[in-house]
Amino acid sequence: MTPAARHSAAIEVLDRILAGAPAEQALTNWGRASRFAGSGDRNAVRDLVYDALRCRRSYAALGGAESGRGLMLGALRAAGTDPATLFTGEGHAPSLVTQGEQGRTPAAAETLDLPDWLLPQLTESLGDDLTGIAQALRQRAPVFLRVNLRRATATQAIAALQAEGITAQPHGLADTALEVTDGARKIQTSQAYLSGLVELQDAASQAVVAALPLRDGMRVLDHCAGGGGKTLAMAARAKLSLFAHDAFPARMRDLPTRASRAGVKVALSDAPEALAPFDLILADAPCSGSGSWRRDPQGKWALTPERLAQIGAVQDEILDRLAPLVAPGGVLAYATCSVLRAENEDRIAAFVNRTPGWGVKTMQRFTPLTGGDGFFLALLTQGQA
């Protein structure tokens, strides 16, 4: 496909997304209907689509419309490329740019590419870092790997990856974190990945797990395990009796396979109450995902005040359910990949206020300014208040 034809394809996919389709589904459907597109074309269309979703407001202003075509025009103008070079109307290229598509310079608030309603909350949560974090959320996320310390050291993993044409270097957020600087698309077919030497995992996610007080012999529950990214990271750091739960168990479908690839044991549980008490419970709670909107830019535009309030209520319920399951002297670790106080410090303050005997041991924030996604971690214990 020519660059112009790739832009036509991105316009088609973006129009479906703007009409309500999930981004991944729209891309998959386009791929199925476009057998002529090779893997390079698919990757290029995906990048165009995700870049446009991250910068939807500013590109819509620059492109003159919040449509697939407007976003692609805006993307080209933002990159300093005259759209007329690709919008030629020839072959599979988009049709010629019209007078009504000249666009305008985005207003200051639009250049942040955040929803207006959320700006006061984000300003309150992030202070002077707001602009830097907003700009980071407009960029593609770096690709990070976690070295499985059970299988290799960071140096060994870097050498194994290099032998397969993947260049990676240590990242300061965690002792297990590698940032991939070249060959990222080869990771999932590499032997290093398939043999469990490395896993794909954001660096701040790894830092969250590194901050948990895990010791050999502990009985540990990962209560919101999802695909099990943090479950496996915990298993690699200590010899644990490890249990994984999720309100939507289908999300843990791949966890047994991933665990066996990593050489660790995890028991899936429908009813964690029956297995209590635990020395440590991790609640990597459902959240707005505001710290990882560069990976899921659709989430940035889908969030509403009502949805944020509902998420807060679920976060409260999870903390209340888990506190009685922690053994005396144990730790309840609450994490989100959000940068909003409403999902982090405010939830913890409310929990401590309504739950006698519980207090905060530590609270930590990670923002995209240190390279990884935005994360929050609070370690809660009894007898700290």
Ligand SMILES: C[S@@+](CC[C@H](N)C(=O)[O-])C[C@H]1O[C@@H](n2cnc3c(N)ncnc32)[C@H](O)[C@@H]1O
């Ligand atoms: C942030 S994701 C977890 C990501 C995962 N820990 C990882 O590192 O890959 C939150 C998870 O919480 C689950 N969840 C939502 N509501 C829940 C609830 N009330 N109790 C337990 N899990 C819940 C979701 O299904 C989702 O998989």
